[in-house]
Amino acid sequence: SVYDKFEVLPDGRLITSPSKWEVNMLPFQAIETAERVEDAEEMADAPIAYTDADYEKIKRRFEWEYPHFDATLKRSKQTVSELKRLAILEQQEETSVMARASDKSQAYLHSRPAFMQARTLSPAEVGTAMHTTMQQLPLKTGQTLEEIGHLITTLIDRQLLTAEEGAAVNQSAIVQFLNTNLAERLVNAQKIYREMPFTYAYDGDGEAQILQGIADCLFQEADGWVLLDYKTDRVKGRFRPEEVAAEMTERYRIQLNLYKMAIESILNIHIKEMILYLFDGGSMIPIQGESHS
Numbered sequence: 186s187v188y189d190k191f192e193v194l195p196d197g198r199l200i201t202s203p204s205k206w207e208v209n210m211l212p213f214q215a216i217e218t219a220e221r222v223e224d225a226e227e228m229a230d231a232p233i234a235y236t237d238a239d240y241e242k243i244k245r246r247f248e249w250e251y252p253h254f255d256a257t258l259k260r261s262k263q264t265v266s267e268l269k270r271l272a273i274l275e276q277q278e279e280t281s282v283m284a285r286a287s288d289k290s291q292a293y294l295h296s297r298p299a300f301m302q303a304r305t306l307s308p309a310e311v312g313t314a315m316h317t318t319m320q321q322l323p324l325k326t327g328q329t330l331e332e333i334g335h336l337i338t339t340l341i342d343r344q345l346l347t348a349e350e351g352a353a354v355n356q357s358a359i360v361q362f363l364n365t366n367l368a369e370r371l372v373n374a375q376k377i378y379r380e381m382p383f384t385y386a387y388d389g390d391g392e393a394q395i396l397q398g399i400a401d402c403l404f405q406e407a408d409g410w411v412l413l414d415y416k417t418d419r420v421k422g423r424f425r426p427e428e429v430a431a432e433m434t435e436r437y438r439i440q441l442n443l444y445k446m447a448i449e450s451i452l453n454i455h456i457k458e459m460i461l462y463l464f465d466g467g468s469m470i471p472i473q474g475e476s477h478s
Contacts, residue, residue: 306349306350306353308417308419310350310353311350311353311417312416312417313350314346314350314351314353314354315354315355315358315359315415315417315464316380316401316415317340317345317346317350318333318336318337318340318346318354318359319359319379319401319402319415320379320380321336321340321345322336322359323336324371324372324377325363325372326363326364326368326369326372327363327364328359328360328363329360330356330357330360333356333359333360334356337351337354337356338351355417355464358464358465358467359464361464361467362462362464362467365467365469367413367460367462367469370404370406370411371402371404371413373406374404374405374406374411375404375405375406375407376404376405377402377403377404377405378400378402378403378404379401379402380399380400380401380402381399381400381403381448382397382398382399383397383398383399383400383447383448383451384396384397385397385398385446385447385450385451387443387446387447396443396447398443398444398447400412400414400444400448401413401414401415402414402415403448403456408457409455409456409457409458410454410455410456410457410458411456411457411458411459411460412441412444412445412448412456412458412459412460413459413460413462414437414440414441414444414459414460414461414462415462415464416433416437416461416462416463416464417464417465418433418436418463418465419465420432420433420463420465420466421465421466429463429466429468429470430468430470433461433463433470434461434470434472434473437461437472438472438473438475441459441461441472442459442472442474442475444459445459445474456474458471459471459472459473459474460472
């Protein structure tokens with residue numbers, strides 16, 4: 186202490202004060218921090234003045250909800266097939282949940298690795314091959330298997346089809362189609378668009394969404410336009426003949442009506458008729474048009 190260090194003054198007088206001193210060195214940041222904490226404590230204890238308008242403003246901010254929440258639950262761009270699949274899943278949700286609950290004891294078998302499997306085309310790939318062939322098909326009725334086979338060879342040479350895809354094309358089904366009244370209507374049509382892509386701003390539930398699709402065939406007759414969709418679904422042996430129309434209508438009704446809505450809006454035309462053509466069995470199924478608000 187200072188007292189211990191300087192016991193005697195220069196003139197010899199003793200320091201008799203009983204006080205003692207202790208000197209500590211503190212950085213200035215510690216002093217500033219202590220002052221800020223003290224100020225904050227004083228402010229916290231002080232009453233805050235506010236008006237009803239202030240309260241309502243703060244309440245609105247804390248209770249605010251994003252007005253387009255539904256838009257965050259879906260993609261900004263979808264294909265028609267995806268929307269159709271989502272709609273079907275929504276319709277079957279309850280049944281699917283019950284089915285999953287009853288299958289808990291099912292034993293799961295893993296498929297063989299890809300390198301141990303023979304390469305086979307998926308149903309979607311077979312469908313693509315059929316659609317490519319129909320897109321390039323010369324529009325004349327009564328063609329033979331030989332002519333269709335020559336067309337497929339040409340498409341393979343032009344690399345529009347692979348050899349595997351060419352082999353998967355059902356040539357007999359195409360010949361059967363070319364002998365239908367529907368093929369006759371195509372040959373005599375005023376205008377024909379095949380594999381026509383489109384992009385459309387779809388507003389299904391108040392939230393705009395970009396919709397993409399490809400129409401298999403759109404043709405114009407004297408009294409209006411016809412939308413034709415080819416399907417390669419296997420129906421023989423899966424459904425009774427009297428069930429096919431109802432099953433396919435339920436499966437593709439949404440898709441064709443979305444196509445109709447988009448194409449009518451884009452081209453400013455009226456589609457008078459929608460037809461599903463099933464290559465498996467060669468049947469034509471009319472699809473009822475639905476109104477869109």
